[in-house]
Structure formats: C-alpha cells, structure tokens
Amino acid sequence: MQFENSLGHAKSLDEDDILKNFRAGFILPQHQKEDAIYFLGNSLGLQPKRTEQYIQEVLHQWGAFGVEGFFKGDQPWMNLHQQLTSTLSEIVGARPHEVVVMNQLTVNLHLMLVSFYQPQGKRNKILCEAKAFPSDQYMLQTHVRQRGFDVDKTIIEVGPRIGETLIREEDILTAIEQHKDELALIFWGGLNYYTGQLFNMQAITAAAHDCGAKVGFDLAHAAGNIALNLHDWNVDFACWCSYKYLNSGPGAVAGVYIHERYHNDSSLNRFAGWWGSKKETQFLMQKDFVPEPSAEGWQLSTPSPVLYAAHKASLTIFEEAGVQNIFNKNVLLNNYLHFLLQEVIKQTPSEHMRVLTPGKAGEKGCQVSMLVKNGKQIFDELSANGVFADWREPDVIRVAPVGLYNTFEEVWKFSQILKRAINKFSK
Template sequence: MTFKNILAYAKSLDEKDPLAKYRSEFNFPKVNGKDAIYFTGNSLGLQPKRAVEYVNEVMKDWGELAVEGHFYADKPWWDYHERFREPLSAIVGALPEEITVMNTLTVNLHLMMISFYKPTAQRYKIICEEKAFPSDQYMIQSQVKVHGLDPKETIIEVKRRKGEHNFRTEDILAAIEEAGEELALVLMGGLNYYTGQVLDIEKITASAQEQGAKVGWDLAHAAGNIELKLHEWNVDFAAWCSYKYMNAGPGSASGCFVHERYHDDESIVRLGGWWGHNKEKRFLMEQDFDPIHSADGWQISNPSILSLAPYLASVEMFAEVGMKALIEKRDKITAYLEFVLQDIANEEQASYEVITPQNSSERGSQVSLFLHGKGKNLFKYLMEQGVIVDWREPNVVRLAPVPLYTSYEDVFNFGQILKKASRII
C-alpha cells in the first residue's frame, strides 16, 4: 500500500477506519491542555470508560449487599471469573475450559513452574531468551534455586547474533536440539518487549516437545495484540498480564492457559487453595484437595473482584471488535507509523534505526527506535510535546500504535513533532 505523510491523507484513513469509533471509549491523559498522543499501550493501556462503570457496579453491590454480593450481585462474585472463559479463549486461541483468571503474571508463572518444571538428574535445563524481561529472569532463577540447582549450570540463554537486534528461529531450534535429553523446559516471551519481535511459538513449541520438554510462554506483550492459537499449537501452559494491550488497569489480574490434557492428570503437583477445589464441594470444607478439572484447578484464592471488573469491561469490548479486525488495523497503522518514521528520516537525515522486524507476521503493535546520538534528549522532548512514549535502556524508544484507540492522525502529528525535534535537538 502507498502511504502519504500529509494530514489530509491521515484524516482520510481515520474516516474509513471501522474501529475509529472505539477511540471515544477511552480516557486520554492531557498534556499542555490537549489529549496526549499515547504510544505506551504496550506498557499500560488507556482506561476504558466502561471500566469505570464496571468498578462502580462492584462498589455499589458491595455497599448495598455486602457479603450477599457473592451470590446476589448482578454479576455474582462467586463465579465472576468464569465470565472470562469465552472472550479470552477467542483472544488467545484456546478452549474455554483451558482459561482462568487469577493473581498476577509472575505469580502465575511461578505456579505453572511448580507443575511443569520437574527436574531430574538428567533432564533439568531450561531455555529462555537472552535479556528476557527481568521479572522472568528472576522468576526462573529462583525456581531453579528451589530445586537446589545452580542457575549458571541450568539456564540456557539463546542469544542474538553479533550486530543483530532480533533472535533467529534457527538459533532457538539449534539450542533446543543441542540441549536434547537434558532439556526440561522452554519458557520464553512470545513477543519480545524490547524490540517487538514475535517469536515462532508454534515451531519452537513443537521442537521442544520433540525433545521431551515442556513449553510455556509469557504472553505479556502478545495477548490482545497478535494472533494466538495456544490449543492448536499444543502449548503446555501460558500466562499474560491484562494491563497492556487489554487495558485492565495497573497491576490487574493475569490470564492463564493450561492445555486440556493436564486437567485430569492427578500426577501433576499444583499448589492447592480453596478456590481451585471442586466448586460443588467448596463450602463443605473438606480436608483433601480435589482440584477442578479445568484451568480453574490451578486457582488458589478467591479472585479480587475489583481487579477483575475493569478486565471484564475490556474483554467484552474485544469480543465486540474481534481479533481479526484488531489485527487488520494493527498491521495497517503500524505500517503507516513505520512509513512516517522513514519519510522523516530521509528528509531530516535523522539518526535513529527501527529495530522491530518489518514483516507484519513477526511484529505486533510496536515499533522500537534505537536512537543514535540523541538519547534521552529526544525522549524528553517528545514527552514535553505531549507524545507519551516509553524509554528502555540503553537507547531505545518504544512506540505502540494500539488499534483500539490510536488514530492515523495521531501518527501524522507525532511525525511532525519528531521532524521538529530532529531540527532543534
């Protein structure tokens, strides 16, 4: 498609955009008295207006019903989490019973490792990516130590090739093959937070399972952003946060996937808790843990309804729109952003480099700029001018044109601010 870096053209794209109406469903922060150009939905999504309504509904029920809200609220708290099964299964490509919502992301990954990382004298190694998101690194290291193992001897980090910003699938597959029968687990980020690269989840999963290993995915930056087929791809487990592309609010509840083949497997150890106990017998206060035969069997405590409420508002919006429509706009607006960046780079001889893959199948709604020479001065200028972007050391600015609320005019206006910055910084 041939783009144009002019305002009238950007406005024409917005006029034809079937998702444009959803922009008004969100609250935008203001900078200098104007709505910000918000490119940080890959860190914290904007607040959906209906999320406020859903939280207020819970507060009202709490005030008027107190404990009886568990059973007599308009959306009873007793089974509130079950409302996520259908919409989330469509977002991540799962069966409804493979989905649960509980805790937060790293907590859920810890719980999954309890069940799926069972090292032996021969099979104990874990593969992750070099410079994975720090929380994942800390989580894996601590789980290894729980088993009395040395992280340096146990964790294999797949590295980028010298001078390259992204991982090569063949290098990940080679590491899996080399680990062979020593490999117990592959646990990686499905979409790299730093560059925006999407890994080949299907191919990596199949390769690791051929070696007899389990495979889990951190989908923090992937869920609600890219096409996922977790059940079809035979993924063992996955978890994701809800506050990035799914706009559920800071620190909100995490989604979790456990493949159906494990639901009835009594040999799997899981950390028990009463909300994961047989729902029909939960209030009989039985002594022995009888886990629910679904992903809900991994729950521990009753979920925070105030945390779930904004998430439910968001996933219902996703159900209205559908991932197909979101991905279509994501690809188009991300390509337009990349075009504007390149147009300005050519005109101004700007010293930045796009390190996100150009192929739409290898990226989500993110463009990462590696800044040569300008560093934080450019970042600070953009923020002062009302462009809210994300800085990552050592020299990267991340831009996320989220299809639900970013307009093509936003992209054009950002380009004009960047052009001015190129001339004065």
C-alpha cells in the same frame, strides 16, 4: 496497501476505519488542553470510560448484600469469572476452560513453573531468551535454585548473534536440537519487551515437544496485541498481564492458559488453594484438595470482584469491536508507523535513528523500538510535545499505537514531531 506520508492520507485511513468510534470509549490523557498522543499500549493501556461504572456496580453490590454479593445481585461474584473467559479465550486462541483469570503475571509464572518445570535426571535444563524481562529471569532462577541446581549450568540462554539485535529463529531451533536430551522446559517471551520482536511460538512449541520438553510463554506483550492460537499451536502453558493491551488497569488481574491435556493430570505438581477446588465440593471444607478439572483448578485465593469488573469492562469492548478487527487494525497502524519511520530516516541526518523491531508481518506486533542518537533528549522532546512514549535504558524509545484508541492521524503527527526532534538535536 500503498501508504502516503501526508496528513490527508492519514485522515482518509481514519475515515475508513471500522473501529474509529471506539476511541470515544476511552479516557485520553490531556496535553495543553488537547488529547495527548498516547502510544503506551505496551505499558499501561488507557482507561475505558465504562470501567468506573463496572467497579461501582461491585461496590454497590458489596454495600447492598455484604458477603452474599458472591451469590446475589445482578452479577453474583461467584459467576463473574465465567464472563471473562469466553472473550479472553478468543483473544489468546484457546478453549474457554483452558483460560483462568487470577493473580498477577509473575505470581502466575511461578505457579506454572511449579507444575511445568519437572526436572528428571539429566533432563533438568531450561532454555530461554537472553535478556528476558528481569522478573522472568528472577522467576526462572528461583525455581532452578530451589530444586538444587546451579543457575549458570541449568539456564541456557539464546541471544542475538554478535553485532545483531534480534534473535534468529534458526538459532533458537538449533539450540533446542543441541540440548534436546537435557531440556526440561523451554520458556520464552512471545513478543520481546525491548525489541518488539515477535517469535514463532508454533515452531518453538513443535521443536520443544519433539525433544520431550515442556514449553511455556510469557505473553505480557502479545495478549490483546496480536492474534494467538495457543491451543492449536499445542502450547503447554502461557501467562500474561491485563494492564497493557488488555486495558484493565494498573495491577489488573492477570490470565493463564493451560492446555486441556493437563487438567486431569495428577502427576503434575501444583500449589493448591481452596479457590482451585472442584466447584461442587469447594464449600464442604474437606481435608484433601480435589481440583476443578480445568485451568480454574490452579486458582489459589478468593479473587477480587473489583479487579474482575475492571477486566470485564475492557473485555466487553473487545467483544463489541470484534477481536479479529482489533488485530487487523493493529497490523495496519503498525505498518503505517513503520512506513513513516522510514520517511523520518530519509529526512534526518544519516544514522541518527534505527528501527530495531522487524518490519515484516509475523515478526512484530503494535510496538516499535527505535535506537536513537541523543535518545534521552529526543524522548524528552517527544514528551514536551504531548507524546506518551517509553524510554528504556540505555538508548531505546518504544512506542505502541493500538487499534482500539489510536488513530492514523496520531501516527502521522508523531512522525512529524519525531523528525523535528531528531533534526533539532542532531545539530
């Protein structure tokens, strides 16, 4: 598509947008009595208007039926889970029984490491991205220590080359090849939280399997953002949170994918809890744990119907909008943003701003990370002008317009505000 740097063009893109009516289904934060420009889908997605009603229904059911709400009422809580996994499995490209909704992201990553980090002899190493999200690093370190290994010798990090910001795919594949006899697990963030770089999960998975290692992904910044195909890519496991692109609220219940080949694999360790029991026998209170033969077999505890309700409210919007339509609009919005940022660069003093996120299709999602001189001042200026962006020390501004509630007009306005801010603070 041929983009133009004008309000009229942005408005015409909005006119043609088949998802334009979905914005009205969200509560937009206000700035000086107008809708703020909320570009933080990568941090906390906005609240769907229907969420309150979905939660109210759970509260009503609790009030009306007490514990029997698990089995009675319009939406018995025991069945709620099944209502979530069909849309979610479409979002992550899995089969419904490969997806389970439970806990939070870091907790789930720990559970997956229990099952998928099975060091044997010299095959005990974990390969991961350098500067992964801190929680992921702590999580990996804990498992390595807990199995009695030295963190520095066991976790192999692959980072950008000196002077570069992005990690080259060839360097990941070379590292896998170099360590092929020692790798137990390759664990990677599907889309890097800092740079916005999207990785080739299919290629990483194939290389991991070729060398006999398991492979898992943290999809916090990918789920609901870009099209995924976890089952066909043959990924072993993946975890994500639901409060970013999945708009399910702060501390939302998270999601896990586990490839179906493991559902009956009793050789895998797992932490067991009664909620993972085979459904027919869960309430027989037997001594031995018999897991449900699906991803649900990894559940531990009684889930919260309140959190399920908030998740479901959001997933129904994905369903109504069409998952692929959302991904298509995300791409278009992001392409427009990249185009306008190049215009900003042309219209501001040289070397004041650099876009870290790759501009090429297949290497990015909704997010764009920018390295800006006097970054904190510029970030504060954006906030003062009603832009919700995100500041990451030491010098990065991140924004992520999303298809369900952002507009092309907002992207254009943002570029104007950014240009003015850079010009103001470059004097």
